[in-house]
Amino acid sequence: MGELLVDSGAITRKQLDDALAAQVRHGGKIAKTLIALGYLDLQTFIRLVAREAGVGIIDLLNYDVKEECINLVPREMVVEHELLPVERLGPVLTVAMVCPLNTKALYEVENHTGLKARPVMCTPEALWYSIKRHYPNGQYAEAIETAPTEDDNLLWLERQFLAASVVGLVRRTESLGRMPRTTESLRDALRDPHATPRTLVDVIGQDPSLAAKIIGTANGDTFGFKGRVDTLDLAVRLLGPREVFRIAESSDVWFDDAGGGLNVEAYRMDAVFTARATERIMEAMGHGHVAASGVAGLLCDIGRLALAMVAPNHYKKIDPELKGIDLIAAEQRYLGISHPEAGYMLAERWGLPADITETILFHHEPKRATRAKELAAAVGAAHRLADLAGSTIDDGRATFRDCLELLQRAGLEFSACVRVITELSHLRGGGASAA
Template identity: 25%
Template sequence: MTEIPETGELRAKVESISALPTVPSTLKQISSMLENSRLSVNELGSFISSDPALTSKILKMVNSAAYGFPNRISSISHAVMLLGLNVIRGLLLGVSVFDLMQKHIVGLWEHSMGCATVSRWIAQKKGIKEPEEVSVCGLLHDIGKVILLLHYPTQFDNASALAREKGITQHEAEKIHFDATHADVGSWLAMKWRFPINLVEAIGFHHQPHLSRQASLETAIVHVSDALVRAKGTVGDNYTRVPEIRPSSWELLGLSDDDVMEIFNILEETASEEAGEKECQEAY
């Protein structure tokens, strides 16, 4: 396996997320729960169900376009049964960083949801057995940004400013400031949280998909989804350069022009659905 880079001190800090003073307590709690290798479906289900806000966020997510089930899923136990432990663990993490994303990085939530939707669509098209797992990869691929921002706000802002000034990508600027990128940070956490290797690699190599050894298809899907969602554009996501698509990943997926048009249409539809929902919420 191609090794995820080690950058000693940073990695150790990121891995001790439950000790970071800047990380909110719910995320710390969820983090230590995910580190438990014996976590059962029932335990996870009852943890989620004990929190009504978390329950409604998870149900909203499983009923969104990113998962596309034809019938409404109305209970956590049904969601766990349909989606499996890994997907629910990923969603739990996704919704728990949701509030952080909204507050700290404008547009990252919309970007992540867009990637989850597109990743699932492509995974299904490619006949992957568990397209929902690839959707979770899309949802969590930039989670390292949230952690970097929470723990190193100044350096993270400096990296973003450098990316804008020099017209380089965010991850290139992070490499200069941290000697690691949000992709590395995300993969360290995914490993610590015992996520499956396809999730670890898709997060860790989403900007360098050619380095993936054990999940090259999933990684290519997240890599291409990321670029397509950025190219389509979402709120607050338009100030750094759109990452380039690696020709090898593009070839691996073999998407046609019609496929790309369909992906853009889906993104447009889900964006206007979300905007409509926001308006409704604000009106009440």
């Protein structure tokens, strides 16, 4: 936190050293110590966080919020995401948010209202009083009986500043690199007189980091297919073998000790299995275009690569054994942003098809998907099955139940669900079964 404040110019190196020395003597958060020493004040900190996040600031306590705006967003969404719609101007809805970089919240507001959400930052305290005023009775009023304290506000600012710094790095990411042996495999394929574009597709399909770059490049402005290239086969045909090899050769190589504690080979194997399992599930659902489904499965966790790349020291603090919602909670704690959000930001920036970007954002929460419900359910189930290797029988049964619920909700009949889940769980080597 202190290093980020120095890098931003908010404090000097000497001021940070003084604050760290005081922190050793008296304890407490670094931001609170800096404020106590007079090196930083709360309003300056708020402005700095908003600048890093690239959003404006709103004084909710003195803002006249129109009732028609309040009615645009359901109370449940306000409660969950800590936000308040404050003004509508044509197709744009301004939303006051405690966490203005909450991608999922903005996505859901836009889907619900049909408007473009423009986030502005407000303090937890201001939101608390505004909610009390606009929702005097009901769930939210009961859920927040105690106003945020000064320590709560400082902790919030620290987390938002960290999140803004990490998000800025993610948004500037041009490539996620490549796995160690990919270039050699591509070179062998290009030397083979019998090789076809399909040969290259098979090689790239084993490397989720390079696949993301290839798909992203093919969806760029150069070819005029932005948002429509959803398979590696089409991407390779558009780019051509030589350009594919050039992209691979110019990409940095991933190594485990450079991956922020991320075991990149285990990550790669999970991604490849998720891709194949997604294709099998979509095939069982009766979908013909399963190659695009496989791409969604292959890329669903690219946010993990992005976070490990841009913030390796922070990512190393996360227990590598964590999975699912436990992993997301740890990422939000240490980085202020989760890997589904980071992956979604990259997919949006690179112009990937909308079904794939939504699936990346909601593969841990498929029920939230709106336009790609079946694909999100398939990837969500495949991703859970990828976690089965080395799992206990009890874990396997829990995974089976989760996958069964997801796929039935997506429209797959019970017997087909049991058949495909059992088949894939045995392939993965876990303990999921109908028993």
